[in-house]
Amino acid sequence: MxxxxxxxxxxxxxxxxxxxxxxxxxxxxxxxxxxxxxxxxxxxxxxxxxxxxxxxxxxxxxxxxxxLQLADFKLLAMDMDSTLITIECIDEIADMQGLKPQVSAITEAAMRGEIEFNDSLTRRVALLAGLDASALQRVFDERLQLSPGAENMLAAAKVAGLKTLLVSGGFTFFTDRIKQQLGLDYAHSNVLEIVDGKLTGRVVGGIVNAEQKKLTVAHLCAELGTTPANAIVMGDGANDLQMMGIAGMSVAFRAKPVVRAQADVALNFVGLDGILNLFR
Known part of the structure; x- marks a missing residue:
């Protein structure tokens, strides 16, 4: 070793x-x-x-x-909020409503595993009802930043032949734009309902919770002709534990204690590209 x-x-x-x-x-x-x-x-x-x-x-x-070599793996799957990016998008959207403290408290409890994710997301999204949808673009333009080392990590993964997946309990407004911006291969997240230019306070379709994240990783691995044993999965909150649990390498990035305790690797200080030093 x-x-x-x-x-x-x-x-x-x-x-x-x-x-x-x-x-x-x-x-x-x-x-x-x-x-x-x-x-x-x-x-x-x-x-x-x-x-x-x-x-x-x-x-x-x-x-x-x-x-161990990076090319031994076939898929790099990443959570979005507080993993690939530095913010929790829903908290910043809520800030536009003057409700960031209330929403952040629910977010933190969910990430620690104290509140079931579906319930937490439903409660948080409901607080956004009536907000002008232009707030989403403001969050993307003004507040969204990649985590340190993200671009270096992704460049190395692509050179090594890994496919990239952004799988999030957040929203397609952000995952779709990040996917395009970074040239990621796949993205899967929740759809916010917008009617007449305003958020309704509801999510369209099923919620991307811990089980759905795990299934997304497993199904994509099957499509790629491989298994989750050949996947690196990165996350920071309790909602990521199921998909991390089936991975060949699980990486906790600046994560909650419950996640660090169960991950193969915990990056608490260095950037995302710290995983590159693990490989020959």
């Missing part, structure tokens, strides 16, 4: 100390702030010690197979 250590900054003496915890036989500098510790041993006790040391040093870590 290899242990990948990386951060926004990284002191070599700290890297050496953490590598020693895992019994590394060698250390290779990948960049000035990313290191591959080779020949490590992974046990529950070692993982716990590395986890604590990395948290204290503000480093991300991952135990990976020494031979």
């Amino acid at each position: 290899n242990l990948i250590l990386q951060g926004l900054t990284a002191e070599r003496n700290v890297i050496d100390r953490i590598a020693a915890l895992a019994g590394a036989t060698g250390i290779v500098a990948l960049t000035a702030t990313a290191f591959r510790c080779e020949g490590v041993t992974q046990t529950a006790d070692i993982k716990a010690a590395v986890d604590a040391a990395c948290l204290a040093a503000q480093l991300d870590y991952a135990f990976v197979k020494a031979s």
Whole structure:
């Protein structure tokens, strides 16, 4: 196994100390702030010690197979809000109504897994009733930003031959535009109902919840002639856990504790392109 250590900054003496915890036989500098510790041993006790040391040093870590390559995978599936992009779109839409605190509180509870997603989305969207649909374009133009490292990650995935999927409990207004902007292969999300230029406070059709996200990944893998074992799935909230659970590699990005605890890899400090350091 290899242990990948990386951060926004990284002191070599700290890297050496953490590598020693895992019994590394060698250390290779990948960049000035990313290191591959080779020949490590992974046990529950070692993982716990590395986890604590990395948290204290503000480093991300991952135990990976020494031979792992990005091209071993066939699909990169990503959540949108607070994963591929930095905002929660529905919270920013609500801000146009002066209702961001109320909607954000429901969003946070849903991401922690405290509220069932369908109920949370229905309640949040209802609060948007009557809002002029032009608010959606304002959010896209003025507030939507890609997460750090997103473009580097996607460029490398395309070079390696992976298909890309944006699957979201958010809205097609945003996923369709991001898909076009970034040249993604697939996108799937919810449709906001708009009548006479205003939001009705309802979603058209079924809700893209945790189960639907998982089914979307599974069905797309089948279409591509592969299985979810050959998919990398990235997310940050409880609504992402089911699709992450069937993936060959699950990545929690700046995620809630319940998600970090179940993911194969957690990126708490570096950008999305931090996953690239995991591969040969």
